[in-house]
Amino acid sequence: MLIMARAPVRISFGGGGTDIPAYYERHGGFVVSTTINYYVYTILTPGQPDGVQIFSADYRSFTQRPICEDLIWDGDLSLPKAIVYYFNIRDGLTVFLASQVPPGTGLGSSGSVAVSMIKALAFWCGLDLGPKEVAELACFIEIHKLGMPVGKQDQYAAAFGGLNCYTFLRDEVRVEPLRMPPQARQELEQGLMLFFTGISRQSSTILKRQQEASRKGDRETIRRLTAIKELGQEIRRALEDGDLWTFGELLHRSWMEKRRVAEGITNPELDRCYEVAREAGALGGKMTGAGGGGFLMLFCPPARQDGVTEALTALGLQRRPFAFEDEGVQIMQGIPWTRSSPRYPFGVISQSVGAGSSGLPR
Numbered sequence: 001m002l003i004m005a006r007a008p009v010r011i012s013f014g015g016g017g018t019d020i021p022a023y024y025e026r027h028g029g030f031v032v033s034t035t036i037n038y039y040v041y042t043i044l045t046p047g048q049p050d051g052v053q054i055f056s057a058d059y060r061s062f063t064q065r066p067i068c069e070d071l072i073w074d075g076d077l078s079l080p081k082a083i084v085y086y087f088n089i090r091d092g093l094t095v096f097l098a099s100q101v102p103p104g105t106g107l108g109s110s111g112s113v114a115v116s117m118i119k120a121l122a123f124w125c126g127l128d129l130g131p132k133e134v135a136e137l138a139c140f141i142e143i144h145k146l147g148m149p150v151g152k153q154d155q156y157a158a159a160f161g162g163l164n165c166y167t168f169l170r171d172e173v174r175v176e177p178l179r180m181p182p183q184a185r186q187e188l189e190q191g192l193m194l195f196f197t198g199i200s201r202q203s204s205t206i207l208k209r210q211q212e213a214s215r216k217g218d219r220e221t222i223r224r225l226t227a228i229k230e231l232g233q234e235i236r237r238a239l240e241d242g243d244l245w246t247f248g249e250l251l252h253r254s255w256m257e258k259r260r261v262a263e264g265i266t267n268p269e270l271d272r273c274y275e276v277a278r279e280a281g282a283l284g285g286k287m288t289g290a291g292g293g294g295f296l297m298l299f300c301p302p303a304r305q306d307g308v309t310e311a312l313t314a315l316g317l318q319r320r321p322f323a324f325e326d327e328g329v330q331i332m333q334g335i336p337w338t339r340s341s342p343r344y345p346f347g348v349i350s351q352s353v354g355a356g357s358s359g360l361p362r
Helices: 021-027 078-086 109-124 131-145 153-160 182-191 203-215 219-240 244-258 268-280 302-314
Strands: 003-014 029-045 052-056 061-065 093-099 163-169 172-177 192-196 284-287 295-299 330-333
Touching: 003 109, 003 153, 003 219, 003 244, 021 029, 021 219, 029 109, 029 153, 029 219, 052 078, 078 093, 078 109, 078 131, 093 109, 109 131, 109 153, 109 330, 131 153, 131 172, 153 163, 153 172, 182 192, 182 244, 192 302, 219 244, 244 284, 244 295, 268 284, 268 295, 268 302
Parallel strands: 052 093
Antiparallel strands: 003 029, 003 330, 029 093, 029 163, 052 061, 163 172, 192 295, 284 295
């Protein structure tokens, strides 16, 4: 038996950082993002009857524990181990994880790991969870069980897929498809560019600073995040109107605010790359995710893209082609065990605090 699930990664256009609980629980958050055709894969196969093995192609490491032993939540595999532990797998299982993008590059890959694993393990245990259930469970494990300083946009984007607007409230996340004129949507896709800086970083350091400043009510941090949220809402209106020149300008203004939210979001080398791209014809852009490295996303008229590519390649950046992905997490292959199967009991998830009809945390 083999089960394979995949979840896409995302690029966000506006509102990034306002999906962190320390901010949105008080002020409300808003993000516009799209998933793209790079994926995180989870493959499940039966393993030895006395242990669970987790292999990661990205970290080239694995863990093996007896099934009666609590998995330790530390190191590179802390998130996969926490998810396996939460599902209370009591028989042999092998988990293999692989991603088409390097970890720590600002495309939300940790959220995609969580979403693809949860979808696969639920299916393994006889459940077919919907995107909201998968996203909420991923957020619950990352934020509440592991205490990771992350927001909710990555998990929701990976679960739902597509070009969407996300509104984050204390007790609710609203997902609304962004309606663009078809021609404008095609031109948006054609105008976006991704360049890998060659720098992978731990976003947790940057996010911890932002989270702590938001929790303490630092006025400057709150002001900038609120400005980023409002620019995100303007970006939504520009895209819905098909006004891509305004979108490019708003993208630039949003990055000018974002780069000052917390130390480490940018540095002189990254600033130079962005300036060179703008001089060569890009209308706007940003470092993906929390910043500090990873991918530089730009919006540029197609006629100017060769010049931008040449200029950034000379600085050592690598352009990565991509396309929009409309589908969220999917089971690609597999035959589920029934929930009553004595070999793969499914117990922990139904005991979650605040569970609804599905047994998932709200």
